[in-house]
Amino acid sequence: AGASGGGTGLRAAIERKCRDIIGSDKFDPSHLIKPTKVLVIGSGGLSIGQAGEFDYSGSQCIKALKEEGINTVLINPNVATVQTAKGLADKVYFLPVTPDYVTQVLKHERPDGVLLSFGGQTALNCGVALWRNGVFERFGCRVLGTPVESIIATEDRQIFSDKLTEINESIAPSFSADNVEEACDAAAKLGFPVIVRAAFALGGLGSGFAYNMDEMRKLVNVSFSHSPQVLVERSLRGWKEIEYEVVRDMYGNCITVCNMENFDPLGIHTGESIVVAPSQTLDDHDYNMLRNTAIKVVRHIGVVGECNIQYALDPRSNAYYIIEVNARLSRSSALASKATGYPLAYVAAKLGLGKTLPELRNSVTKATTACFEPSLDYCVVKIPRWDLKKFPKVSNKIGSAMKSVGEVMAIGRRFEETIQKALRMIDSQDGFVTGIQPSSENEIRDATDSRIHAIATAMWEGWSVEKIHELSCIDNWFLNRLKEIDTHGKHLMTFQANSLPRHELARAKELGFSDKVIAKHTKASEIIIRQTRVSMGLLPVVKQIDTVAAEYPAFTNYLYLTYSAKVDDIPASNNACVVLGSGVYRIGSSVEFDWCSVGCVRELRRLGHQTIVVNCNPETVSTDYDESDRLYFEEISFETVMDIYDRENPHGVVLSVGGQASNNIAMALFRQNVRVLGTSPEMIDTAENRYKFSRMLDKLGIDQPQWKELTDVKVAKDFCRKVGYPCLVRPSYVLSGAAMNVAHSDDDLDEYLGHAVAVSKDYPVVIS
Numbered sequence: 001a002g003a004s005g006g007g008t009g010l011r012a013a014i015e016r017k018c019r020d021i022i023g024s025d026k027f028d029p030s031h032l033i034k035p036t037k038v039l040v041i042g043s044g045g046l047s048i049g050q051a052g053e054f055d056y057s058g059s060q061c062i063k064a065l066k067e068e069g070i071n072t073v074l075i076n077p078n079v080a081t082v083q084t085a086k087g088l089a090d091k092v093y094f095l096p097v098t099p100d101y102v103t104q105v106l107k108h109e110r111p112d113g114v115l116l117s118f119g120g121q122t123a124l125n126c127g128v129a130l131w132r133n134g135v136f137e138r139f140g141c142r143v144l145g146t147p148v149e150s151i152i153a154t155e156d157r158q159i160f161s162d163k164l165t166e167i168n169e170s171i172a173p174s175f176s177a178d179n180v181e182e183a184c185d186a187a188a189k190l191g192f193p194v195i196v197r198a199a200f201a202l203g204g205l206g207s208g209f210a211y212n213m214d215e216m217r218k219l220v221n222v223s224f225s226h227s228p229q230v231l232v233e234r235s236l237r238g239w240k241e242i243e244y245e246v247v248r249d250m251y252g253n254c255i256t257v258c259n260m261e262n263f264d265p266l267g268i269h270t271g272e273s274i275v276v277a278p279s280q281t282l283d284d285h286d287y288n289m290l291r292n293t294a295i296k297v298v299r300h301i302g303v304v305g306e307c308n309i310q311y312a313l314d315p316r317s318n319a320y321y322i323i324e325v326n327a328r329l330s331r332s333s334a335l336a337s338k339a340t341g342y343p344l345a346y347v348a349a350k351l352g353l354g355k356t357l358p359e360l361r362n363s364v365t366k367a368t369t370a371c372f373e374p375s376l377d378y379c380v381v382k383i384p385r386w387d388l389k390k391f392p393k394v395s396n397k398i399g400s401a402m403k404s405v406g407e408v409m410a411i412g413r414r415f416e417e418t419i420q421k422a423l424r425m426i427d428s429q430d431g432f433v434t435g436i437q438p439s440s441e442n443e444i445r446d447a448t449d450s451r452i453h454a455i456a457t458a459m460w461e462g463w464s465v466e467k468i469h470e471l472s473c474i475d476n477w478f479l480n481r482l483k484e485i486d487t488h489g490k491h492l493m494t495f496q497a498n499s500l501p502r503h504e505l506a507r508a509k510e511l512g513f514s515d516k517v518i519a520k521h522t523k524a525s526e527i528i529i530r531q532t533r534v535s536m537g538l539l540p541v542v543k544q545i546d547t548v549a550a551e552y553p554a555f556t557n558y559l560y561l562t563y564s565a566k567v568d569d570i571p572a573s574n575n576a577c578v579v580l581g582s583g584v585y586r587i588g589s590s591v592e593f594d595w596c597s598v599g600c601v602r603e604l605r606r607l608g609h610q611t612i613v614v615n616c617n618p619e620t621v622s623t624d625y626d627e628s629d630r631l632y633f634e635e636i637s638f639e640t641v642m643d644i645y646d647r648e649n650p651h652g653v654v655l656s657v658g659g660q661a662s663n664n665i666a667m668a669l670f671r672q673n674v675r676v677l678g679t680s681p682e683m684i685d686t687a688e689n690r691y692k693f694s695r696m697l698d699k700l701g702i703d704q705p706q707w708k709e710l711t712d713v714k715v716a717k718d719f720c721r722k723v724g725y726p727c728l729v730r731p732s733y734v735l736s737g738a739a740m741n742v743a744h745s746d747d748d749l750d751e752y753l754g755h756a757v758a759v760s761k762d763y764p765v766v767i768s
Contacts, residue, residue: 034353035113038065038144039105041123042076042083044097049271049402050120052591052619053334055081059621060345061118062089068353073109075102076119080592082621085599097122099129106130106139113144115352116151117305117328118345124151124328145305145352146327153301154325157199157231164322167300169293172312172321174233183220184213186232193235195267195400196220197324198227207400209235209267236321237267238473240313242279244294245336247347247370250304253357254295255373257306257344258336259287263381265473266312266323268447271331271407272398274422275382277339280415281477286313290320297325305348308332315475331407331619335382338409338618338633340374341547341556343625362547374547378560381410381422382618386449387587396448403449406585409618411545411633412512413564415481420512423452425616425635426584430517432485434460444471455479459486485511489521497524502536509538509563515639530639540643541565545633557630561643573612573630577604577677578644578653580662581615581622583636589659596657597622605629612648614641615658636661638668645674652677655684663688690730690766707768713753716767717746728768729753743767 040061043054058074059082065072074089077096084092091109095101097119106114114136116127130136131148153159158176175186176199187194187210196219197207207223210216223230241262248254261279262270279287294309308330310323326332329345337344342362347370350360360370384404388396394403408425412418420431429436437443437453439461444454455468465479488511495504500522508518515529522529533539543565545558559570579601582593598621601611605628613628616635623631630648634640636658645653652675655662663684670681686692690707697704705728708719720727726744729752741752753765 037071037111038113039073039111041119043120053331054120057329057345058083058118061349064346064349150302154327172233197231198223199229236312239266241266242311246298249351249356271402277380335618339380341545379418381418383422385584408584408616411560413562417512492521497522542568544569576610576650578612578650580658583661593659594620600657638665705768
């Protein structure tokens with residue numbers, strides 16, 4: 001009896017300890033009633049901070065609901081999305097995502113369930129407003145997944161702070177404020193600098209740093225134009241920012257799917273920052289401390305489905321604060337889903353219906369349950385893309401409010417390889433190389449959209465890692481890895497292409513150098529380096545994102561190329577069709593090209609063809625696990641497409657559905673005898689090349705404005721005076737008018753020509 005009593009006491013002590021570490025749950029059996037018709041609220045029109053990732057999450061949600069035999073109704077006015085395409089939702093309402101219109105749909109359709117967390121902040125705010133007005137209750141419509149009370153607890157900064165206090169966790173020292181005077185008083189109490197965060201706001205809208213009272217008044221006036229409440233908190237600029245993606249079912253089963261670390265220290269919105277997964281600079285103690293806290297917080301708040309928790313971690317101690325919890329799918333969720341091979345949106349939708357994590361299979365691996373935490377044997381880097389150059393008077397400084405319009409995701413076996421890949425995916429830059437942006441202490445200290453390139457130039461010029469760290473607060477681990485790239489780039493310049501040893505070339509490829517950059521360093525052409533590399537047998541190896549780090553057999557079709565491995569995970573395909581995706585989103589090339597890619601792939605599969613998608617954008621539906629037979633998460637460049645083409649020996653390559661990025665490499669592929677399906681590269685070049693297009697118009701007898709190729713400023717001015725201002729400065733092979741400007745005077749021409757030449761040096765720039 002004594003032994004038995006001792007065992008019971010030990011079990012009780014263990015349970016108490018577990019509750020202290022990861023919290024406890026309240027179970028609500030009302031959620032077990034399965035709905036028959038569900039309304040999914042979409043995100044509406046794309047905006048900064050809310051883009052294609054919600055097309056991806058909404059599409060996965062609808063697929064999950066249809067698997068359960070549930071009638072689906074979608075409200076989303078965005079015609080460029082895959083989720084609004086024929087064949088997915090049972091009904092689509094192209095109406096604004098506002099309380100009035102959603103009320104009309106509820107009245108007409110009478111769904112018995114609604115999902116709010118798949119349409120970003122727009123859907124969340126709309127759903128909260130409807131709930132507060134009693135609309136859902138009036139129509140007998142139950143909110144599935146995370147309860148609205150829990151959503152409000154994460155969005156209202158004061159309630160959030162109080163909730164965390166209940167479990168001995170905390171946000172940074174802060175005060176909530178409902179007007180300008182309260183906010184200024186809070187700043188005076190905390191002491192400057194402070195950060196202002198707006199409640200219920202998208203992408204950090206209305207947030208920012210204030211260093212004195214004048215800046216504070218200006219900032220909070222802007223904040224209150226976006227939100228009824230702000231949080232004024234002590235600045236923790238320079239601390240590390242860490243994120244965890246967490247999934248929980250209504251029974252309390254809870255796992256962390258992915259942890260991510262921001263390359264940039266706290267002070268820059270996570271959507272603006274370079275993000276690395278899994279974290280590279282946390283030790284095991286810090287990792288598990290933050291993981292356990294994440295589970296405890298999510299359980300206490302009562303999230304059902306998926307959420308994201310962000311931390312500020314002091315790099316000099318174990319101190320941390322919780323920045324925020326997003327009780328919905330976010331851009332980080334799309335990134336984590338693609339980075340781990342764990343279908344977060346799909347699982348979250350199933351959990352909203354009352355399913356449990358242990359009973360769900362991971363539909364990507366087909367070997368593990370959804371309760372299995374992913375394990376990564378590779379590195380993922382996300383880099384945002386900005387389009388600030390289209391707005392001449394906009395500051396290029398980045399901070400706590402989002403300005404980026406898209407992002408890319410690269411995968412590799414080491415950080416150096418992966419970050420170089422990711423940098424090339426942004427506007428086809430050359431990677432971590434000098435010359436793109438001048439070195440500048442101000443730019444490295446106060447981050448801009450080009451800080452990483454300024455660091456590259458600074459290292460090339462001999463700046464020390466210590467100096468750059470002191471200015472930027474970027475962790476030394478990352479800076480030392482970048483220094484390795486810089487050092488090897490200088491080393492390559494000591495060789496000529498014809499005398500480059502195999503081991504040096506192999507080392508360069510392992511560090512992520514492209515053939516093009518190696519060619520520049522060794523004074524050769526990209527084709528010569530490619531031929532040399534192939535003749536040496538230096539070819540990339542194909543690896544799978546298998547979620548379980550090879551612990552179990554994997555069946556995933558997520559693939560990436562690397563030079564830091566020896567054996568391919570899968571054999572080549574058989575006569576497949578390669579479809580090049582949209583690449584990174586930008587102004588002028590966005591989710592509509594993902595719609596094109598998905599439509600093309602689905603039709604090819606319907607016709608019985610195997611399909612291979614090449615894309616590097618984690619926000620897209622085309623990179624979802626079940627859209628193609630194989631997915632290469634790779635850059636859309638000549639080198640990569642040729643590597644995939646030579647290995648897979650496909651039936652052909654489709655360029656025409658990916659927008660300008662794939663068009664730009666059409667002629668290079670054509671010269672290597674790549675079979676292009678659809679419009680021939682020669683015809684693409686005729687449309688893009690101003691000389692060829694002009695000759696075609698003359699041949700057809702079609703009038704065109706007088707034009708001249710830009711050679712230098714003097715010739716350009718003479719031409720403009722001859723034909724008369726205004727004149728159009730138009731580069732070839734560009735997207736949606738990038739660097740295209742109307743010049744009204746010689747001064748305008750001086751200013752614009754610099755932009756045009758910088759955009760496209762290899763193609764003619766014309767004035768008409």
